[in-house]
Structures are given as C-alpha cells and as structure tokens.
Amino acid sequence: MDTNGTRENVHEELAALLPRLRRFARNLTRNPHDADDVVQIALERALAKLDQWRRDARLDGWMFKIVRNVWIDELRSRGRQGKIFVGPEAGENVGDWCLDRQTDLLSVQSAMARLPEEQRTAVSLVLVEGLPYKEAAEVLDVPIGTLTSRLARGREALQAMLAPGDAG
Amino acid sequence: MSIADETLMAYADGELDSSASAVVEAAMKADPGIARRVADYREQRERLRAAYEPELAEPVPDRLLAVLRDRRPAGRPRRWRYPASLAASVVVAIGLAVFAWQRPALLKERGDGALAASGDLARSLSDSLSGDPPAGEVRIGMSFLARGGEYCRTFTLRESAGLACRRGDRWLIHDFTELGEARAPQSGDYRTASSTLPPAILSAVQAQIVGDPLDRAGEQRARSAGWRRR
Secondary structure, eight states: HHHHHHHHHHHHHHHHHHHHHHHHHHHHHHHHHHHHHHHOOOOOOOHHHHGGGGGGSSSSHHHHHHHHHHHHHHHHHHHHHHSSOHHHHHHHTTTHHHHHHTOOOOOOOHHHHHOOOHHHHHHHIIIOOOHHHHHHHHHHOOOOHHHHHHHHHHHHHHHHOOOOOOOO | OOOOOOHHHHHHTSOOHHHHHHHHHHHHHHHHHHHHHHHHHHHHHHHHHHHHGGGGHHHHHHHHHHHHHHHHOTTOOOOOOOTHHHOHHHHHHHHHHHHHHOOOOTTOOOHHHHOOEEEHHHHHHHHHTTSSOOOOTEEEEEEEEETSOOEEEEEEEETTTEEEEEEEEEEEEEEEEEOOOOOOOOOOOGGGGGGSHHHHHHHHHHHHSSSSOOOOOHHHHHTTTTTTTT
16 A cells, blocks of 8 residues: 555654654753653654644654644643743743853853743754744744744854854 | 844845845945854854754664554553453453353454454444444444554443454454443433543553544544544
C-alpha cells in the first residue's frame, strides 16, 4: 500500500529530526531530562495522529508545535504554569532586567535561558532552528506580527547580554 | 532616513520582499549606521546558529529511537503486546474462559490463543455508535484511538465489561472483567456509559488512549472506514 510506504518514509524523516527536536525541547524546557521526556511523548502523539499531518506542511514545524503543546500540557499538569510561563503583560517587561547587566559576559546558552519563554521560543525557532517567520508563527499559534516583535525583543535582550565578538 | 529595527531585522533574516529590500539597501548605502545594525543582526544570527550546532551531533537516546522503531514507548511496560497480554492476566483469562464457555456465539478463539469477537458482539463493535440503544445484550461504551494506532471500543454485556481493539478485520478482546460494583448503565444513560465501567477496564483505557474519546462524528468516520486508519 502507498499509505504504508509513506508512513515508513515519515518514520525515517522523524528519526532524522530527532536531534533538532531535542535541541528545541531543551531551549523550551531549559532542562535536558524534561526535554527528552517531552520529545518522547511528542513522538508518540505524532505517530498516533500522523494522518492529521498535511503532506504540504513542513514536518519540522508540525513536530515543533507538538513538542510545545506537550510541554504546555506537562506544565499544566504540574500545576506550576504560573511560575514558568509569564503572561503576555508580564512578558513585555521580563527581558528588561537583562539590559541592566550589560557587563555580564554570558554564553549564548545561558543568555538564552534568561529570556522569557515567549521570546526564547521565538529566537529558538527562527535563529537556532532556521524556520521562516511564517512557520515559526504557526508553531506558536500567533500572528506573524507578534512573532516578529517577540523575536525583536528577544534579540535585543540577547545583544545586551552578549559581548560583541565573544565566541560564545 | 529612519527604518524600524523590526524591518532591519526582517531584512537581515531574508524575510522582506524585493521592493522592501531595495528600500533597506538604499538606506544602508546612505547611512553606515543602518548598515551596521543590519550587520549586527546577521552576526547575531550566525552566532546563535553556531552556538547550538554542536548539539546536533549528540547521540540520540535509544528510548526515543525505540518509539519510532516499535511505535511503543520503550520505557513503559508493554501491557498490550498481542496476544501475550491475555496470558499475562489471569483474571482476564479466567473471565474470558468462563464467558466463552457461556456464550460461544460471541467469541471465537484464534489459533494464536487470542480471542476475537464474533456474532452479536462483533456486529455491535463494528456497527453501533456509542449513543445507540443496545443491540441484543451488547452495549457500546466509548471509542478511542489507542497508542498502537488502532481503534478500541469498550463494551458491556449484561454483568461483564470489556475492551476490544481492531486488528485487521477482527475485534480482539484485550480486557474483560465482571462488572461487579459498577452496574450496567440504565437505559437512557448510554452517553455516560464509560463512567460505569469497572476500574480494570477504565485503567486499561487510560493506559492506551491517545487524546480524547471519539465523538459521534469521529465514530461515524471511523466506522465508515471499517475502523481502520486509512
């Protein structure tokens, strides 16, 4: 059957995506153990609803979205969503404290870890994973203008934390 | 000339169309400060990319690859291996044996030791929707998509309840138990049938279910597809 052939191909594509899924999940969760748990659950979910994936859609974007949804569910079930996720209002200002610490020379990873979640995921999807703005906005379920402004704020905060020319 | 940071950023990321790009490029020529800001964005992009590049070379844990290989989570007990799950559960085995002895028309033993639904049970599993009035003694509780990618349905039969999953063109019985304290739902109560299922069946459902139970439209779609995924 063609369906089986297609499905096997998708399995191979998913296997090839695993390093990027883990990397994205680490940026998302800021914890390597959580990251691998999230990727495992996301793979199971993806396999169960593979028929919902549109062939014309990017598999990486689809998977990043599932990874993020799994993490959101996990945070909800842990009941600590409020502590980790910052609301849209709070998110406007959380990055600002970084601007006061321009003398700190941070590695790229630790600077990223200090970004608020919504800026961190935007930077991670566009600059680390290389998604176009449109795809990244779809992963995050936000309009492209929102994605752009989160990205701009995240980059500004990163720039403030990272010394120019530092090899990171 | 003043250009917003977001526009310069989008230009550096290759997101602007050709006419907008031309405006930015003209501004860059006219104003070294603008050119510098664009260069900063590009430098930052490259720096981020390079900083995270080494992570891609790390070996992927086997438990993640195992999900793709087996389509089952490696780190969890495989409660549902066919047909070993039946042999593994003495309660289920005894319940099924008694049941099969009492109602040979509803169950058929296969060569590999698994039990498949037949007769009224098979017909109800294939044809009835969860809200339907019972056909004969069989009442369908709920339907869902299981981790293995197959459809499963709960059912009650007088004083017993079970879980059947679609395998090929058959319904294999995966769990089966006496209703015990949980009584069969009264008529008019079909929609909440799942809440009256015995704990053993409920926990089997919870271990296997992916997402939510199928709604009526979902059941109709699954039924018209012969309870196969595509």
